Amino acid sequence: MNTRRIRQLVPAFEVTEGAGVTVHRSIGTPALRNLDPFLLLDHFGSDDPDEYIAGFPDHPHRGFITFTYMLDGHMEHRDSMGNRGDLRAGGVQWMKAASGVIHSEMPQQTDGLMRGFQLWINLQASEKMSDPAYQEFSAAAIPEVVRNGARVRVLAGEFGGTRGVIDDPATDVLYLDVALAAGADFSLPLDDARNTFVYDFEGSARLAGEALTQHTLAVLGSGDTVEIAAGEAGTRFILVAGRPLGEPVVQYGPFVMNSREEIEQAVADYRDGRLVRTRAAMTGH
Numbered sequence: 001m002n003t004r005r006i007r008q009l010v011p012a013f014e015v016t017e018g019a020g021v022t023v024h025r026s027i028g029t030p031a032l033r034n035l036d037p038f039l040l041l042d043h044f045g046s047d048d049p050d051e052y053i054a055g056f057p058d059h060p061h062r063g064f065i066t067f068t069y070m071l072d073g074h075m076e077h078r079d080s081m082g083n084r085g086d087l088r089a090g091g092v093q094w095m096k097a098a099s100g101v102i103h104s105e106m107p108q109q110t111d112g113l114m115r116g117f118q119l120w121i122n123l124q125a126s127e128k129m130s131d132p133a134y135q136e137f138s139a140a141a142i143p144e145v146v147r148n149g150a151r152v153r154v155l156a157g158e159f160g161g162t163r164g165v166i167d168d169p170a171t172d173v174l175y176l177d178v179a180l181a182a183g184a185d186f187s188l189p190l191d192d193a194r195n196t197f198v199y200d201f202e203g204s205a206r207l208a209g210e211a212l213t214q215h216t217l218a219v220l221g222s223g224d225t226v227e228i229a230a231g232e233a234g235t236r237f238i239l240v241a242g243r244p245l246g247e248p249v250v251q252y253g254p255f256v257m258n259s260r261e262e263i264e265q266a267v268a269d270y271r272d273g274r275l276v277r278t279r280a281a282m283t284g285h
Contacts, residue, residue: 004223026217036244045115061097073114079103090139149184180230204231
């Protein structure tokens, strides 16, 4: 066994998105522009409605996937083609923007805690102009594996023989939400063919003996096993892994393509009302 150690620690910093929502961003920053195939990671969380109530009004995407995991709160998704999604605590939404989507994500609460993550996953060149699609699942649909002081919610990929709800063979992403009791250990065979990160958001933990701190993303180095030990108060973190695409990344705001010419086309399509070509298929429960 060769334990994967921390290669880089990336502190998240506050940025303002949408109509004034405060998020903590780690991937998609000067310290870590991307971690192929991951383009962005935002952690949002506040019990102050002034920090989230304005939400994310209509905005476009092309060329990638957004993966939203709602820990607490209630958000409604609508797009320009008439699709509607209802994302509540513990639920997930996988949106393949691909050739183009214009959508909004708006809070459906006026007080209380709203907390979660949004991850952007790049699409390979052959998929960037494919038809958009959604997968959305409630908390009850997400499988959990409980053993040895660990509760693992399997959002995507496979853990312990249990497959997650998100089915996307094109990206082959592993996405786990792991809660460990005080003093519990977590071990996962995971080779370095996948770029992997861990983001601790509750309690404290150590990864291969090195401290993990909240609001700091840990990029893992080479090896074949991930080893994490919870601190005295327990811990909760997300662990995400994906196979790199190894393709050029050209990004302009919400458009991620492979060349400057493709970006210019996306901007022109949005300006001229041609960005959305096909209504996205929607699945889930």
